[in-house]
Amino acid sequence: MTGKIQQGERNWQHSLREPMIDELHARPFLRLKAPCRLAYIALKPEQDGSHTADLSRAQLVAFLARFGAAPPDEDAVYHSADLGDMVLKWEHHSEFATYTLFGCKTVEHEDNFAHFLHRHFAAEWLNAFDGKIISSVTARIDLVPDETALDAHLSERAEDWFGVNATYSAAFVTDQSAAIAADFTTDKDGHMRIAMLANGGIGPGRTGRAMQRMLEIETYRAMSMLTLPVARHILGQLGRLNQSLSETVEAMSAKQRDAGESLEDLLHISSDLALLSARSAFRFSAARAYETLVRQRIELLREERILGRQMFAEFMKRRYSPSMRTCHSAHAQLEDISDRTAHAADLLSTRVSVTTAEQNRNLLAKMDTRAAQQARLQETVEGISVVAISYYAVSLLSYLLAPLTKMLPVSKTMLSAALVIPVALLVWTGMHRLKKRLIREPNGKIDKTQ
Template sequence: MHPLHASLHNELHARPSIYFDGPAILHHFAFLQESVQRSALLNQLAEAADIRMETSAAQQIVDCQHLTLKWEQHTEFFTLTVMQHIDADTPQWPSPPTLLKPLLEENAQAIVSATLLRIESAHQWAGSVEDYGFDHPTGSRVAGNDATIWSDFQLNENHINRLLLVNNSLDRYRLGRMARRLFDIETYRMMAMLGLPEAKHLSHELAQYEQQLTTLSTQHAEQQQAAPEPLFKSLTALSAQLERCGAQTRQRFSATEAYARIVFTRIEELREERLGDYPRLGTFILRRFQPAVRYCAAMSQRLETLAASATRLNDLLRTRAQVEIEVQNSKILNSLNERTSSQLKIQKAVEGLSIIVISYYLFSLFKLGLQSLNALGAEISPLTAAAVIAPLSIGILSAIAWRIQRVKKH
């Protein structure tokens, strides 16, 4: 077997739900912490509950003090779920268990999502959603009308969101999965919303960068004769700023998109049906959640578009500079051609003069030779002298010309 076969297969069982029978109260917290901080939190939890925690595991479900604790480690966050059964003395919306209070107080700044879910049976609940303190509640029948969910999505004095699930016929397994879906919606919704502040901050930066790019584009269009170096420097600085923005926000916006897809999937899994005149739970969430997700996606797309525009302007400037360089090179080549042509003409003139001079010296030498022969008493007729001197001169001049051409060729 492949060394990763068992671990990859066991991913199917990596995120189990807490299975329980209602009525019950579930507290769910999500902590935005790094791995080192998670280890400290788990050690704190183990000390408070007096149980052993497997800090290297992805999740764990343990029972202690009539409570069921479940923790999970995710890529960016850590979740803790606590389930307790309801009895006659349990408040309608109780505070977290006493053993968790020190842990929650110490890590309060890291809590990104806090949800309180109350589960009651259909024949035991108060019968009216107003009795649970909801203000302008939303509600839906879910899971094929086997349960009803209520909430007003208003944080209480402890900054906790409250949900009420009225169970008609869900067994313990379906009840556990339904609770997990609701917690996933709240947790991943809040994790996705972390991209919204960055998107708003990025919007102000992009407005400035768009103005700069517009100015540079105008200068490029209207100042074709100006030197491109200042534009290159400004555009390079702008591209560096856009790349910095992309590096800072790319991961957050990608995470927002991924978390939003999980929220959309979990809402679909609820299989909601309308409950009277109340707005549906999923519709209420999506109506306010989707615009934020789309805003983050729009900012990401706006940044990519701006970076692409800067790249195109950079390409135009490079093309313009390249054309100018080619024009300069063409002028230089033309100047070199003219110089070469002049040099060839001068060289031809020198070659002609050289042949003339050499011819002059040859005839002078032949004349001296003939005069010397006449002085010695050897009479040579002019016709004979011409017959001898002419071919010889032509041969010598031809050899000299051939030698000059060979030197030029090399």
């Protein structure tokens, strides 16, 4: 018996094993052979959370239909299609979808970059769907004979590519087998420009990986910076809320207002903070994830300086990192004031609990005093009751036993006097036993304190 899995043994395999293996290969890298031109866009709806797989696929199907190409599979997250003199690569992500058009067979256009490819992303097609352009790149890949000519060729052509006195970043990448330059601004048509110079020793796979990392850097940068307006709005709101919280806590400390008013103020502050947190939580989380991807993609380029230009890592550290720090600061301040508000609410709750306990203690003391007064009054009433009942009992017994005075040498007055003490004792004993039966502990035992 060999170690190979037989057909009948597939039920031994976990149902998700093969899908997870397929996921590792779901987004293959581009394969680009210099010279080449490339047009790239990332589409995202204006409203967060409205990008769905159905929307993404419908937009792709409409694009392919314009070229008579077959649609992708129903559950596809990646699709590649040969459209004649160019190739389309499409990817579906959680918040956006990307379209990459590249032509590497012949490069005969006078256009320095790939504006002629961008024309295929027609306005009527874009307007028909909710997905809007969040990132747009036009790129060129040129073949240079050897690596010693990379810097010279870049120096000669950069002015034509990016304009006179243009500020662009550039670096050797992939162990100096290629050089990449980008200006991270938009041209008159709204595209960011990327130029890549590849020597003859670099293959299509490495060329494609380097270019795709640049495209991902630009896309993830754009997606992460969607959080910046949210962060600025939150920082503006936090100033007002922080002032309100400080005034409320100060009033609580000085006891300038009652607990009800302080609680009402804290509830307003807490509700505003909860609303800000609910509206921004997704964007803050996404910003952290995208920022991590940007830094990882830059590291994978393995940059080395060329022509003394600013490298991509340096550009991002100077221009991109401050924006992300603003987002992180807004998130941290939001969490901080939320914690301080919760702490103030706990202090108010403690204060109310202490006040309530003191009031309850005073109330119980008053109830004890009243109970003692009632007990003394009850004892007084009980004594009077014994006397009254005994008086009537002696009177009745005197009338009942009056005939005996004729047979015994006892007057009626002496008989009545003799009856007073035993009758009073019997009345007092009877009332005491009745009191015991009426006043008992919950378990049925007599309350010994009574």
